Structures are given as structure tokens and as C-alpha cells.
Amino acid sequence: MIENIQLVGQNFSLHPSGAMLWEEKQMLLISDVHLGKISHFRKYGSAVPQNAIAENFECLTRVVDHFQPEKICFLGDLFHSSLNLEWDLFENWMQDISAEVMLVVGNHDIISALKYEAVGIKIVSELILENLLLTHHPEIRENYFNLCGHLHPGFKLNGAGKQQVKLRCFYKSGEQMILPAFGEFTGNYWISPNVGDQVFVITKKEVILVY
Template identity: 55%
Template sequence: MTLEIEINNIAFILHNTGALYWPGKKMLLLSDVHLGKVSHFRKHGSAIPNNAMFQNFKKLDAVVKHFEPESICFLGDLFHSSLNKEWILFEQWVSNIRLPLLLIAGNHDIISPHKYEELNIAIHNEWILDGFLLTHHPETREGFFNLSGHVHPAVQLQGMGRQFLKLPCFFRNKNQMILPAFGEFTGTYVVEPQQEDIIYITTKEEVIRL
């Protein structure tokens, strides 16, 4: 379910949901949850079951229960679109979770910041913490290790014959790690790692370094 790694001599724990836990800060980092996406697509005629909107909240509850963090940082694209009925579910979740929440604004975060402020959620364009640069879009900046999202990285594995399997992954290079999308129904983008890059694939049961 988890895999412990080190980045710049600091311990992190990768979770198979795509979550990243920073034990030293007791902080949970999640990217691309895309709440509201199910309702958005249903509104435009997509045949998605109505109960699918609850899957993200179940995942959130499960990973919070597992790590018991003292704060949560969302690395962008927390809510997929404009306000819809999933915002009410989000308000309820925030009320129940009772943890400090911070959002690094992403390209899909178009809801007024005042709505987040009403829930005591801080919003920033980026956050620098102990030599780590937290952003939504991947960014290279000298002197910092970047933690980001946005890309929804995945790798395509080839089995015997012509079998292919596409799996989400944490994509890491010398100065950066891109988290997989945490949300359901988000889609993925197949990355092409170079020799020096590190890939941690996520399955329903575990995290595996390739």
C-alpha cells in the first residue's frame, strides 16, 4: 500500500492512491482531486453513475484515516469546474475533517477564492517549504526540489505478446517529482522516462519502483 523514499535526505511515504505523506511535517499532499468532475460531466450528458461522485470523498477519508495527518496540502485542481452540488459535499467533508487545509491553485481552480476563505482554506500560487517548491504545474527552479501535479503521469507496460497495461505513477527526476492524479475519472498522460528518471507505479494494492 505504501513505499517509503528519501528526497534530499528527507523521508516521504508514497501511497497507492497517489497521495504523498511528509512524516516530518505530518502533512498529506494530494494533487488533482478534481471534485465536481462527475457532476460536471453528468450535466453535459455523460453516462456516469450518480453515486460515482462519492468515490473521491471515500478515498479522501481512507487516506486521511491511514496517515492521520495534521494538515493537508492540495497541489492544484481540487475542484474541476464551477460550483455544482459536489461543493456541498466538499463543505461537509471540510467540516468533518477539521484539519488545516491549503490549496496551491491550479488551472481548474476557477471558483472564487472567497468560497475557500469561507471554509478557512488558504490559497497560494506556490509554497516554499524547507527547500521544496510546491506548485501545480511542474517547474524547475534552481536550489529547490519541486513537488507538483497537473500532468496525471502514467506509464505503459508491455507484457508477453501484445498485452499493454497503463498505470498511474509518481514521476521523479533529479529536481522534481510529479504526483499522480488522486481523483477518480481524471485520465492519465503516458510519460516517457529517461534513463536517470525514477518511476513509482501505483496499483490498487501497492506502490512499486520500476
């Protein structure tokens, strides 16, 4: 189930994958996929299942197929570090994408811009559209609403009997919306919202406003 919201007069659809569609621009926003991280962990002996690599690409395909966007904007940390076998998988994935694709560079995006440009991805340091500022790191800038990633926000839901569920979330605070990490095995920063903030947790099937 998708959650529809308005931010500074623009309409957005929050998807359980962690992606967000900007309706007016038909732009799909995705943050912190961290492709290559699973292969990196496995290379150094971590017990991460091989099929998690395929799950990242399958999830990307599902959300693109669902929205059929005209543009896709990755809000940083698309690839986790240096080139590995997942880059070849990404090149293959890009061959089936008809949308215009751009990457707002994040701190983990160390692969040469030439590699991205060769597969049709435009590289930018930030993007300003209307009165929205799209960045990787959270940034407060006067007269702009900030859409960003980087923090991998998560929220702990507490129930009776000391039960607790930990979920990824979209986190709106003031003039800023922080998207959850899209990728598998990315970790979370557990937020403590303030009065007036909004927290939209995501499960495998729905987005739920909990705060």
C-alpha cells in the first residue's frame, strides 16, 4: 500500500521499497542502494547470502515497473565502493531502463563518472527543481525543501510487554524529507522524532504513518 503526501505543494507517493515518486515530475527518487556492498562483504568472508544481490536488482525492477517513471534520480551511494561483479549486473539492468537516469553523488560513489556516463547516467552534485533541493547528505538551505538520504533512517515501534519492531522509514522533519536506504544489508540510524516531525515506517507491503 502506497502513502500519498504533499510537500511544498508537490505530490509524492511513498513506496514500501523505500522509493518515492514525485508525481508532477514523474521522477522516481531512490537513495542508498549500495550496490556492490554484498559482494564486498562476501569477498572478506562475511556470511551474506548470494541471493541478496539478485534481490536488490529485482526490487529495483519491481518499483520501476510499478511507477513507469520518466526520470530516475538516485540520491547518492548507488554503488558502495570500487568496481566488482555487481557493476556488470548493473550495466545489464540499465539496458532495460528507458527512463532518464541521474545520480546525485554520495560519499560512497567513488567509481569514475565516466563509467556512469557510459551507461547513460548523468552525474550531478545536487539538483534544484522548483523549490526542492535534492542532495545526498541532509542539508538545510534557506527557501528550499530538502530531499535526501545518507542517514538510513529507521524507527523502533514499541508494544506491550517490551515488544519492539525495528523498521526502515521515511523521516520528515521541518523542511526536509530523508529517504530510507533502498539496498539490502545497509544498516539503520534509529531516529527519535520531535514534535511536528512525521515518521512513515515501511514493511514489505505498506507504508504507515506512525508518528
